[in-house]
Amino acid sequence: EDKVVQSPLSLVVHEGDTVTLNCSYEVTNFRSLLWYKQEKKAPTFLFMLTSSGIEKKSGRLSSILDKKELFSILNITATQTGDSAVYLCAKGTNAGKSTFGDGTTLTVKP
Amino acid sequence: NAGVTQTPKFRILKIGQSMTLQCTQDMNHNYMYWYRQDPGMGLKLIYYSVGAGITDKGEVPNGYNVSRSTTEDFPLRLELAAPSQTSVYFCASSPDDWNNEQFFGPGTRLTVL
Numbered sequence: 657e658d659k660v661v662q663s664p665l666s667l668v669v670h671e672g673d674t675v676t677l678n679c680s681y682e683v684t685n686f687r688s689l690l691w692y693k694q695e696k697k698a699p700t701f702l703f704m705l706t707s708s709g710i711e712k713k714s715g716r717l718s719s720i721l722d723k724k725e726l727f728s729i730l731n732i733t734a735t736q737t738g739d740s741a742v743y744l745c746a747k748g749t750n751a752g753k754s755t756f757g758d759g760t761t762l763t764v765k766p
Numbered sequence: 767n768a769g770v771t772q773t774p775k776f777r778i779l780k781i782g783q784s785m786t787l788q789c790t791q792d793m794n795h796n797y798m799y800w801y802r803q804d805p806g807m808g809l810k811l812i813y814y815s816v817g818a819g820i821t822d823k824g825e826v827p828n829g830y831n832v833s834r835s836t837t838e839d840f841p842l843r844l845e846l847a848a849p850s851q852t853s854v855y856f857c858a859s860s861p862d863d864w865n866n867e868q869f870f871g872p873g874t875r876l877t878v879l
Binding site for chain 1: 799811824856868869
């Protein structure tokens with residue numbers, strides 16, 4: 657079975673903290689690593705990573721991929737209460753499918 | 767563009783009933799997917815389609831069927847509903863197999879009693 661493993665499962669921080677979310681995957685049929693944010697509704701796309709070592713950034717969020725060690729991290733700096741959500745990691749394959757991890761639930765307290 | 771739309775938003779079924787969850791996208795995407803999401807879990811792929819007339823099973827296809835007669839529509843059929851099918855169902859689409867980004871519909875919350 658193709659596995660994507662996220663850690664931690666949940667995280668509680670205070671506004672202003674920096675968080676790092678982890679995602680490891682299996683190499684079979686790998687094409688890309690994707691991050692989504694889910695706030696009690698449908699997931700919304702954050703990043704797609706295909707190359708090792710190249711950081712993708714959007715505001716306070718950034719992500720990087722290590723294809724040798726088969727993992728990715730998502731960093732959020734200066735967290736805000738609006739960052740509270742489930743963050744999903746997915747492995748995209750060359751057959752067009754994606755395998756999702758179980759997500760990390762982030763709670764940001766004021 | 768409306769993106770990916772799903773109907774209904776909510777549904778309660780009795781054990782043994784059947785229903786069809788509708789999904790439509792207006793982005794001319796070739797790839798479409800059906801997922802279920804149980805509480806506290808990620809998305810599990812039920813079925814997917816790489817184009818009109820072509821469908822294939824995902825991780826958890828038992829108890830479901832799909833069809834893809836047009837590029838736009840990808841309905842999911844539940845036959846003989848069971849309590850284990852209580853879940854939130856998401857439909858998604860993506861342009862092709864080079865770009866794995868998926869666009870999701872708002873979801874259907876299904877309860878089987």
